[in-house]
Amino acid sequence: xxxxxxxxxxxxxxxxxxxxxxxxxxxxxxxxxxxxxxxxxxxxxxxxxxxxxxxxxxxxxxxxxxxxxxxxxxxxxxxxxxxxxxxxxxxxxxxxxxxxxxxxxxxxxxxxxxxxxxxxxxxxxxxxxxxxxxxxxxxxxxxxxxxxxxxxxxxxxxxxxxxxxxxxxxxxxxxxxxxxxxxxxxxxxxxxxxxxxxxxxxxxxxxxxxxxxxxxxxxxxxxxxxxxxxxxxxxxxxxxxxxxxxxxxxxxxxxxxxxxxxxxxxxxxxxxxxxxxxxxxxxxxxxxxxxxxxxxxxxxxxxxxxxxxxxxxxxxxxxxxxx
Amino acid sequence: xxxxxxxxxxxxxxxxxxxxxxxxxxxxxxxxxxxxxxxxxxxxxxxxxxxxxxxxxxxxxxxxxxxxxxxxxxxxxxxxxxxxxxxxxxxxxxxxxxxxxxxxxxxxxxxxxxxxxxxxxxxxxxxxxxxxxxxxxxxxxxxxxxxxxxxxx
Amino acid sequence: xxxxxxxxxxxxxxxxxxxxxxxxxxxxxxxxxxxxxxxxxxxxxxxxxxxxxxxxxxxxxxxxxxxxxxxxxxxxxxxxxxxxxxxxxxxxxxxxxxxxxxxxxxxxxxxxxxxxxxxxxxxxxxxxxxxxxxxxxxxxxxxxxxxxxxxxxxxxxxxxxxxxxxxxxxxxxxxxxxxxxxxxxxxxxxxxxxxxxxxxxxxxxxxxxxxxxxxxxxxxxxxxxxxxxxxxxxxxxxxxxxxxxxxxxxxxxxxxxxxxxxxxxxxxxxxxxxxxxxxxxxxxxxxxxxxxxxxxxxxxxxxxxxxxxxxxxxxxxxxxxxxxxxxxxxxxxxxxxxxxxxxxxxxxxxxxxxxxxxxxxxxxxxxxxxxxxxxxxxxxxxxxxxxxxxxxxxxxxxxxxxxxxxxxxxxxxxxxxxxxxxxxxxxxxxxxxxxxxxxxxxxxxxxxxxxxxxxxxxxxxxxxxxxxxxxxxxxxxxxxxxxxxxxxxxxxxxxxxxxxxxxxxxx
Numbered sequence: 001x002x003x004x005x006x007x008x009x010x011x012x013x014x015x016x017x018x019x020x021x022x023x024x025x026x027x028x029x030x031x032x033x034x035x036x037x038x039x040x041x042x043x044x045x046x047x048x049x050x051x052x053x054x055x056x057x058x059x060x061x062x063x064x065x066x067x068x069x070x071x072x073x074x075x076x077x078x079x080x081x082x083x084x085x086x087x088x089x090x091x092x093x094x095x096x097x098x099x100x101x102x103x104x105x106x107x108x109x110x111x112x113x114x115x116x117x118x119x120x121x122x123x124x125x126x127x128x129x130x131x132x133x134x135x136x137x138x139x140x141x142x143x144x145x146x147x148x149x150x151x152x153x154x155x156x157x158x159x160x161x162x163x164x165x166x167x168x169x170x171x172x173x174x175x176x177x178x179x180x181x182x183x184x185x186x187x188x189x190x191x192x193x194x195x196x197x198x199x200x201x202x203x204x205x206x207x208x209x210x211x212x213x214x215x216x217x218x219x220x221x222x223x224x225x226x227x228x229x230x231x232x233x234x235x236x237x238x239x240x241x242x243x244x245x246x247x248x249x250x251x252x253x254x255x256x257x258x259x260x261x262x263x264x265x266x267x268x269x270x271x272x273x274x275x276x277x278x279x280x281x282x283x284x285x286x287x288x289x290x291x292x293x294x295x296x297x298x299x300x301x302x303x304x305x306x307x308x309x310x311x312x313x314x315x316x317x318x319x320x321x322x323x
Numbered sequence: 324x325x326x327x328x329x330x331x332x333x334x335x336x337x338x339x340x341x342x343x344x345x346x347x348x349x350x351x352x353x354x355x356x357x358x359x360x361x362x363x364x365x366x367x368x369x370x371x372x373x374x375x376x377x378x379x380x381x382x383x384x385x386x387x388x389x390x391x392x393x394x395x396x397x398x399x400x401x402x403x404x405x406x407x408x409x410x411x412x413x414x415x416x417x418x419x420x421x422x423x424x425x426x427x428x429x430x431x432x433x434x435x436x437x438x439x440x441x442x443x444x445x446x447x448x449x450x451x452x453x454x455x456x457x458x459x460x461x462x463x464x465x466x467x468x469x470x471x472x473x474x475x476x
Numbered sequence: 477x478x479x480x481x482x483x484x485x486x487x488x489x490x491x492x493x494x495x496x497x498x499x500x501x502x503x504x505x506x507x508x509x510x511x512x513x514x515x516x517x518x519x520x521x522x523x524x525x526x527x528x529x530x531x532x533x534x535x536x537x538x539x540x541x542x543x544x545x546x547x548x549x550x551x552x553x554x555x556x557x558x559x560x561x562x563x564x565x566x567x568x569x570x571x572x573x574x575x576x577x578x579x580x581x582x583x584x585x586x587x588x589x590x591x592x593x594x595x596x597x598x599x600x601x602x603x604x605x606x607x608x609x610x611x612x613x614x615x616x617x618x619x620x621x622x623x624x625x626x627x628x629x630x631x632x633x634x635x636x637x638x639x640x641x642x643x644x645x646x647x648x649x650x651x652x653x654x655x656x657x658x659x660x661x662x663x664x665x666x667x668x669x670x671x672x673x674x675x676x677x678x679x680x681x682x683x684x685x686x687x688x689x690x691x692x693x694x695x696x697x698x699x700x701x702x703x704x705x706x707x708x709x710x711x712x713x714x715x716x717x718x719x720x721x722x723x724x725x726x727x728x729x730x731x732x733x734x735x736x737x738x739x740x741x742x743x744x745x746x747x748x749x750x751x752x753x754x755x756x757x758x759x760x761x762x763x764x765x766x767x768x769x770x771x772x773x774x775x776x777x778x779x780x781x782x783x784x785x786x787x788x789x790x791x792x793x794x795x796x797x798x799x800x801x802x803x804x805x806x807x808x809x810x811x812x813x814x815x816x817x818x819x820x821x822x823x824x825x826x827x828x829x830x831x832x833x834x835x836x837x838x839x840x841x842x843x844x845x846x847x848x849x850x851x852x853x854x855x856x857x858x859x860x861x862x863x864x865x866x867x868x869x870x871x872x873x874x875x876x877x878x879x880x881x882x883x884x885x886x887x888x889x890x891x892x893x894x895x896x897x898x899x900x901x902x903x904x905x906x907x908x909x910x911x912x913x914x915x916x917x918x919x920x921x922x923x924x925x926x927x928x929x930x931x932x933x934x935x936x937x938x939x940x941x942x943x944x945x946x947x948x949x950x951x952x953x954x955x956x957x958x959x960x961x962x963x964x965x966x967x968x969x970x971x972x973x974x975x976x977x978x979x980x981x982x983x
Contacts, residue, residue, distance in 0.1 A: 034814075041821050044527070074680045076664065154939070159664045182939040183665045184622070184932035189806045197618045199940045213806075290821060335913040339649065346656050349671065357668040360659045360931050368652040371645055401912070404702035405905060408694065411880055412901045420888060424881035428874075436873025450878055454885060466885060467894055 022091050022266060023054055027067045029256075030095035032080035032102070034073040037187070038209075042126055042254060042292060043069045043096050049277035057269070076161050077102055081114040089120060089261040091270060096125070099253040099307060100314045101163045107315045116311070120262035121304045123274035126254035126294045128206035130167045131233060132223040133214075135196050143222040143237050146202055152178035153201045156194035159183050163252045166314060166321055167204045171225075173320045174244050189213065206252055207233075212291040225250050249313045255303065267300045329378045336376045343368040407431075419469035421458075425451040488840035491536065492848060500537050504544020505849045509856060511545075512552025512564045522549070523815040527822075535823040539838060540845045542819055546812050547599060547849030550791040551857055554591040558784070559584055559707065559867055560879065562693040566684070566921045567791050570757040572692075573639065573918065574776060574783025581779055582708045584865035585717070589724020589858060590781050591788045594735060596854030597728055598789030601739035602746070602796030603847045609747070613804035620748050622940065623947055626933035627957040628748065629926040632755035633919070634961055635762040640916040641777060647916045654923025657682055665935070677895045686887040686896040687903050688921055693883045694904025695911055700872045707875075708868040721861040728785045734764055735789050742790030746797025754925050756797075760790035766967050792850055799846075803839065 029047065031040050047067040054065060072080040080095055081102055087093035097119075105112035134140045146153060153172065157165045160183065172179045182200055185191035188209055195203050196218055205213070210221055211232050221233040225247040229238045239247040256274055258267070277283060278296035287294045297303050329336065343365045350361025414423035425447045432443035458466050491497055504526075511522035522545045530538035553564025558575035571591060578587040609616065633651055640647040660671040661681025672678040700707065728735045738760040745756035764786035765776050776783050801807045808814035825838060867875065887900040910917050941947030948954045 037818070041818055044818075044822060076662075079680070160667065161664075180939060182936050184936045187807065193617065193805055193807060194621070197621055199621055199936070332913050335909060335915070339653070342653075346671070353670060354666055354668055356935060357663045357666045357670055359934070360655055360927060361670060364652045364655040364659070368649060368656070371649045371652065375645060375649070400702040400704075401698070401908075404698050405908070407701060408698050408876075408880065408904065409901065411877070412884065412897060415884060415897065416894065420881075420885050424877070424885070428877040428881065431873050431877040436871060438873070446874065446878075450881065454881065458885065458889065465892065467888055467892075467897075 022269065023058075023065045025092060026065055027054075027091075028093045029067060029069050030080045030084050030093065031069055031071045032073065032077035032095065032098065034071055038292065039096050039098065039254060040069070040071065042294070045283065045286060046125060046274070046277045049280045049283060050273050053273040053276045057273075076159070078112055078114070081112070081116075084257075085114045085119065085259055087259045089259040089263075091258060091262060091266045094122065094256050094258045094270065097253075097255050097257055098163065099127075099255055099310055100166060101161065101252075103311045103314065104161055104166075104321075106311060107318050108321065109318070115260070117308070118260040119257035120260060120267055120300070121255060121257045121307055122267055122270040122300055123278075123296050123303050124253055124255045124306065125274060125278055125296060126292065127252050128208045128293050129224065129226040129248070129251050130164070130171075130204050131207050131210045131221045131225070131236065132171065132202060132204055133192060133195065133210055133219045133221050134202045135198070136218055136220045138195075138198075138201070138220075140201065140222070141220070142235075143242065146222070147175055147177055149201065152180045154182060154199075155179045155203050156182045156185055156191040156200040157203060158185050158187065158191055160321070164188065164204050164206070166317075167250050167252075169320045170250060170314075170317050171204065171247065173317065174247065175242075192219070195219075208291045208293045246313075249310070251310065253306065253310055255307060264300075271298070271300045271303070329376055332375060336372055340369065340372040340376065343372055407435075415467065415469075417470050419472070420466045421451055421454050422469070424454060484837055485840050488837065488844045491841055492540070492844045497537065497540050497845075500533075500541045501544045501845055501849060501852070504541040505548050505852050505856070506544075508545035508548030508849070509552045509853060512549040513555050523812055527815065527819060530819055530822075535825065535838060536841050538819055538823060539842045542816055543842050543845030544849040544852075546795060546816065547792075547846045548853040549812070550788075550795065551592060551595040551850070551853045554595065554784075554788055554791070555588060555857065555864060556693075558587045558591060559865070560693065561696050563688070563921070566688065566925055567754045567757040567787070567794070569754070569918055569921050570636075570639070570761045570787035571784055571791075573761065574778070574780050577777070577779035578781070578784070579707055579865075579868050580709050582868070583720065583779070584708065584868045585720040585862050586724040586727075587781070587784055588861040588865055589721035590727045590784050591724075592854045592857040592861065593725040594728040594738070594785040594788040595792040595857075596851050597735055598739045598742060599792035599795065599850030600847055601736065601789070602743045602793030603843055604796075605740065605743040605793070606796035606799055606843065609743075609800055613800045616747055617801045617805050617807065619953060621951075622933040622936035623951060623954050624957060625748070626930060626937050627948070627954055627961065628745070628755060629930040629933065631957060631961050631964070632758060632922055632926050633930075635755075635964055636758045636919050636922045638964060639758060639762045639765065639776075640918060643914070643916050646914070647919045650910055650915050650917055651919030651923040654920040655927040657687070658924045658927035659931075665932075677893075682899060682924075683890065683896060684921075684924060685890050686899045687924065689883050689887050690900035690903030691907035691917060691920055693879060694900055695907030695917075697876045697880050697883070698904060698908045699911060701876045704872055706869050706871055718862050721858055721865075724781070724861075725858060727781050728789065731782060731785060734782050734785050737763065737767075738786040738789035739793035742793030743797040745790075746794025747800040748797075754922055756790045756794045757787035758922065760786040762964060766964065795846060795850075799842075 027050075029043055029050075031043050033039050047069055050067045051065070054067075058065075072083060074080070077098060081097070084093060084095040097116075100107065103116045106116045132143060132146070134146070140146050140149075155168055155172075157168065159165065160181075165181070168179065168181075182194070185194055188205055191200075191203055192205055192209075192213055194200055202222075207224060207226070207230060210219065211230070213219065214221070214232075221236045223238065223242070224230055224233045224236045225239050227238070227240075227248055229236050239245040256270070258270070262270075275296040275298060278294045283294060286292070297306070346361055347365035347369065350358050350365055352358075353361065411423060411427045414427055417423075418426075428450055429443050429447040432438040432446060433440060436443070454466075492501070507522050507526070523542060526541060526545060530541060533541070549565055550567060553568035554571050554575065556562045556564045557568040557571040558579050561572050561576040563569040563572055575587045575591065578584065637644045637647040637651055656671075658681070660678055662669050662672070662679055669679070741760045741763065742756045745759060761783060764782050765773060768776070768782065772780065772782075795812075798808075798813050802813040802817060806817060808817050884897050884900060887896045888894065890896060907917055907920075937945060937947060948958065
C-alpha cells in the first residue's frame with residue numbers, strides 16, 4: 001500500500017506542470033523569411049521586450065535567458081512551418097506566421113507538410129488591412145475608373161502565394177473585373193514602384209505600407225477595405241461605398257504560434273508575454289513612427305478564433321486562386 | 324571549317340552532351356513558363372557541345388591552354404587528389420568539422436608533405452584553435468560535431 | 477539644393493572622427509575584411525551577423541558599423557581571387573582572370589597592391605558620383621524597368637563569355653550549364669518543381685555560396701594538391717616585398733582613364749537593383765579589353781594589370797551606386813543592401829523619397845563612413861599585402877588542408893546544413909573537371925546570379941508589353957542597351973577575325 005502511494009506521489013510530481021520552470025533555456029523565434037522584411041523586423045523589435053517579460057516573471061530565478069530570432073527562409077515559408085511543427089511543444093520554440101499566406105495550402109485543400117490549424121496559437125502581433133493604389137499622375141482617379149477600364153487590369157505583384165496577391169484576386173473577382181498579373185517583383189516596394197513607373201495599372205498594399213511608401217505623395221489610394229477609411233487616404237472609398245462591406249474582412253495577420261500540444265498554462269504565459277511586448281510604449285512609438293501596425297489580443301482562444309475566421313473568409317474564394 | 328572529332332575533350336564533352344539531352348528531355352515536360360530556361364539553355368548547350376565535339380571551334384581555339392592544363396599533372400595524381408579531398412569531407416562527417424580539420428592538416432603536412440613532426444602538429448593545433456575561437460566564440464555558430472553526436476542523415 | 481547642405485555634410489565628417497565612431501568603423505572594417513577573405517563567408521554574412529549587435533546601438537553608430545563592413549568586402553574578396561583563383565564575392569570573379577596569372581608569376585603583391593588601391597579609389601569616385609546623383613535618384617529608379625533588366629542580364633552574359641577571348645564557345649557551355657543549375661528548385665511563380673527529383677534539399681535549389689566555394693575554391697585545391705608545389709609556379713618569394721606592392725598601388729593612378737571608366741560603370745550599373753554588382757565588374761573588364769590597343773589585347777587573361785584595375789574599381793564604385801535605389805525607394809540594390817535596409821528600419825528610419833528630408837544627417841554619416849571604410853580597407857590590405865602574398869609560395873601540402881577546412885566550414889556555417897558541404901564537394905569536382913579540360917569557369921557564377929533575373933524579367937517584359945517583346949523597341953533605355961550588346965559582339969568579332977586570319981597565314 002505504501003509502495004503504491006509512493007508511486008502515485010512520484011507520478012504526481014513527475015507530471016507537475018513544466019511551466020513552473022519556463023523558460024529553462026534560450027527561446028527560439030523562427031522567422032520564415034530572410035532578414036530585412038516586415039516579419040523579420042517586427043520579430044527582432046519585439047524580442048528584447050519578450051526577454052524583459054520573462055525576466056520579470058521568473059524573478060530571481062531568471063538565468064539571463066535570451067530570445068533568439070532565427071531566420072529560416074525557404075519554400076515561401078513552408079520550410080519554417082514544417083520545422084516548427086516538429087519541435088517540442090515546451091514553449092522554447094515559436095514562430096511568426098503569415099496569415100493567410102501560410103494558410104494557402106489549407107485554403108486550397110492541398111497538403112504542405114504542416115497543419116495550419118493544429119499549431120498552438122499564442123497571439124497576434126501585427127497585421128493590416130488592404131488598400132488599392134494607383135499612380136497619382138496616372139489615368140485613374142477613382143476606384144470606378146479602374147472598373148471602367150476596357151479590358152483586363154495589369155497588376156504588378158510579387159508572386160501567386162502572397163497575401164496581397166490573394167487580396168488582389170478577391171477584390172477584382174468581386175467586381176468581375178479581369179486581372180493580368182505581372183509576377184516576379186521582389187518586394188512590395190518593388191511592385192508598387194512598378195505601378196509608378198507604368199509597368200502596370202494598379203496593385204494592392206497593406207495599409208501601413210501604403211502610408212510608409214506614400215510619404216512623397218506619388219501614389220493615389222483609391223480604396224481602403226476597412227470600416228473606417230484612414231484619414232491619410234483622402235478620397236478613398238471603402239467596402240460600404242461600393243456595396244461590398246464583406247471586403248473589410250480581407251486582411252493580413254502576423255501571428256505567433258508554437259508546435260501543436262502546448263500546455264494551456266504555457267500558452268497563456270506566452271500570450272501575456274506577447275501582449276506585453278506589443279503594448280510596450282517603445283514598440284507603440286516605433287510602430288507609429290515607421291507605420292508598422294501592431295496589435296495583440298488578450299487570450300490564445302481569441303487568437304485562434306480570429307485565425308479561423310480569417311482562413312474561413314479566404315477559403316470561400318479558394319476557386320479564385322485555384323491556379 | 325574542318326570537321327574532325329575533338330579527341331582531347333571527348334571525356335568531358337560526351338557527359339556534357341548527355342547532360343544537355345537529359346535536361347532537354349526532362350525540361351520540355353514542364354509547363355510553358357517553367358520550361359523556358361531549361362528548354363532553351365539545354366538546346367543551346369547541345370548545339371555548342373556538338374560544335375566543340377566536331378572540332379569546329381578549333382579555327383580560333385587551338386586548345387593550347389588545355390594541353391598546358393593537362394600537362395601539369397597526370398591522371399594518377401588527379402585521382403589521388405580527388406580522393407584525398409573527399410577524405411576530408413568523410414572525416415568531417417564522422418568526427419566533426421574541427422577535429423577533422425586538425426587531423427587532416429596534420430596528416431597532409433606530416434605524411435604527404437614530409438614536414439617535421441613539430442611543424443605539422445603545431446600548425447594543425449593552431450588551426451584548430453583559430454577555427455574554434457572564430458566560430459564557437461566570436462561568431463557563436465555551432466559547427467557540425469560528427470555523426471556520433473548529431474545522428475545519421 | 478537642400479540635399480547638399482554643406483553644414484550637414486561637414487557635421488557628418490566631424491562625427492565620423494569622434495573616438496567611438498572611429499572604433500565602430502575600424503571594427504566594421506576589420507570584420508568585413510576577415511569575412512571577405514575567408515572563402516565562403518562574405519559581406520552579406522558579416523552584415524547579417526551584425527544585425528543583433530546593432531540593435532542596441534545608437535542609429536548613427538549602427539550605420540557606421542554597417543558601412544564599415546560593406547565598404548570592405550569587395551576589396552578583401554579580391555585578395556582570394558588573386559591568390560587562390562577564388563572570388564571572395566561573386567563580383568570578384570572578373571579579377572581572377574588577370575589577378576591569378578599574376579600570382580602564378582610570383583607577382584601577387586603587385587596585383588594585390590593594384591587591386592587594393594583601385595578599390596579604395598574606385599569606392600571614393602563611386603561616392604562622388606552618388607552625391608551627384610542624389611537629386612535625381614527617383615528619376616533613375618523610375619527609368620529602369622524589367623525590360624532593361626532583361627537586356628542588362630543578356631549583356632552581362634554576353635560580355636562575360638566574350639571576355640575569355642578565344643574560348644568563348646567553351647565559356648558559353650559553362651554558362652549554359654550554370655543556367656540549368658540555377659533553374660533547379662521550386663519555381664516561385666508557377667509552383668512547379670524543376671529538377672528536384674523528390675529530394676527535399678533541392679526544393680529551394682542550389683545555394684549560391686556552397687556552389688561557388690566548391691566550384692572555385694575546392695576545385696583549385698584539388699588542382700593544387702595534384703600538381704604539388706605552390707600557387708606561384710615561377711618567380712621568387714623574395715620578390716614580393718613592399719616595393720612590389722607599392723608599384724601595384726600606383727598603377728591605377730598611372731592608368732587613371734581605366735580607373736575612371738571602371739568607377740563610372742560601377743556606379744551606373746550598381747544603381748540598377750538586382751543586376752548591379754556582378755555585371756558591373758565584368759562590363760568594366762570587357763570594356764577595358766575592348767578599348768585597349770589591339771597589340772595589348774592578347775595579354776589579357778595572362779596577367780595584364782588593367783584586367784585587375786578595371787573590375788576592382790567597378791566593384792567598389794558599385795556600392796555607392798547601390799545606395800541609390802536603396803535609399804530612394806527602399807529597393808535594395810544588392811544583397812548587402814537588403815540586409816542594410818533592415819537595420820535602417822529597425823532604427824526607425826524609413827527609406828523612400830522622404831529619407832532625404834527626414835534623415836539627411838544619417839545619410840551623410842553613411843556616405844562618409846562608406847568612403848572612409850573603403851580607404852581604411854585599402855590601407856590595411858596594402859600593409860598586409862606583402863605578407864599575405866607570400867601565401868602563394870606556401871607548399872600545397874600545408875595550404876590545401878587549411879583552405880579546405882575554412883571552405884568546408886564556411887559552407888556549413890551558412891545554414892548549419894551538412895548537405896551544403898556535400899554540395900560543395902560535388903561542385904568542387906565539377907569545377908575541377910571543367911578546369912582540366914580548359915573550359916573557362918568564369919561564366920558560371922554570372923549565369924547563376926543572372927539566370928533567374930533574366931527569366932523573371934523576360935516574363936515581366938512580355939506581360940508589360942501585352943504579350944510581345946515590341947516594348948523593347950519603344951523605350952530609349954532599352955535601345956541603348958541593345959546597341960551596347962551589338963557593339964560589344966561586333967567589336968569582338970572584328971578582333972577575332974583579324975587575329976585568327978593572322979594565325980592561319982602564319983601557320
